[in-house]
Amino acid sequence: MxxxxxxxxxxxxxxxxxxxxxxxxxxxxxxxxxxxxxxxxxxxxxxxxxxxxxxxxxxxxxxxxxxxxxxxxxxxxxxxxxxxxxxxxxxxxxCLAIIPHLPSGSLLDIGTGAGLPAVIIAICQPERSCTALDSNQKKIRFIRQISSELGLSNVQPIASRIEAHDASYDVVTSRAFASLIDFVEVAQPRLAPSGRLCAMKGKAPTDEERQSLAETWQINTIKLNVPGLNESRHLIEMFGKND
Known part of the structure; x- marks a missing residue:
């Protein structure tokens, strides 16, 4: 042994x-x-x-x-x-903590960095198509390399700014945005009909954020318990009120 x-x-x-x-x-x-x-x-x-x-x-x-x-x-x-x-x-x-709460369907991870959460989701859900988007060429190169080594055929790494990307997805997620309002602004155009925005956040949305988005978005705040982490974590799920 x-x-x-x-x-x-x-x-x-x-x-x-x-x-x-x-x-x-x-x-x-x-x-x-x-x-x-x-x-x-x-x-x-x-x-x-x-x-x-x-x-x-x-x-x-x-x-x-x-x-x-x-x-x-x-x-x-x-x-x-x-x-x-x-x-x-x-x-x-x-990143694992959000997986039980994610809606199904194709996923775009904006500002994915090293592939968080896109690569983690792809490992755990091989049936889901995951697009990892970041403008940093080096980080996308790393994702491409690790995806190849791990045999992750469901990951598509793309080096681009979100404004230059034109596909649509069932789920758009990110853990990179400080402002929920900024995330919604750039993510909404990439959302398929009846799709969901899923933002990984430390704190729950502020009153200002809720008021700014309340007219057009239904906001569900899911408190996460991350094993081993004694810090606040939330998944903010949003979908259009007309969907």
Whole structure:
């Protein structure tokens, strides 16, 4: 038995969940190294708490994404978070928390950065077509590379500003916009009839934001509980009142 398998088995025997943990192959991991068993356990527990059903292969793909994110961070300037456990929680698990609440259909992720949440969603929902849009060429290059390595045929990385993109989607999401009003302004033209806007936010919408959007948009605020994260998180779902 490998050192990885022994450590994971010990974790499982000590009472932690073993959903996919003690069979995740450490081959191919570069940055996570000896932390892989612990991170695999944290991820498996989070998946269980969020009520998601992910295979061992999907959980391994999420950890490989994290590994490559940290490996290529300096070259592509992908994240300010460099500690593996913190990055797992604040990036991967944070994105996993929205998946149970997402409407079905094709998805556009505006300002996707390193592919958050687009790549995470694509790993977990291979039946969904996910377009990852960002004007930063380096970050799109990273998404293209990691999607190829993970065999994600449902990800389409596009280097473009949203104003220059003209397709329409059932779901438009983002975790990049500080202003909900700004997000609605740029996202609405890309929304298919009866589609949904889904904004990842820390805080719930302000009264000013609600009042500004209330005439034309139905706003549903979903409070998220992100395992391991003691910070406020919300998913703001919006659809046109005439839909």
């Amino acid at each position: 490998s050192a990885f398998a022994k450590t994971a088995a010990l974790s499982a025997n000590s009472g932690t969940t073993d959903s996919g943990v003690n069979s995740i192959d450490p081959t191919g991991f570069v940055k996570l190294g000896g932390q892989l068993p612990k991170l695999a356990t944290i991820l498996a527990q989070a998946v269980d708490k969020l009520g998601l059903t992910l295979t061992e292969a999907q959980q391994r793909a999420l950890l490989l994404y994290l590994d490559q994110l940290l490996l290529w961070n300096k070259a592509y300037n992908l994240t300010a978070i460099t500690h593996p456990e913190e990055a797992l929680i604040k990036h991967v698990i944070d």
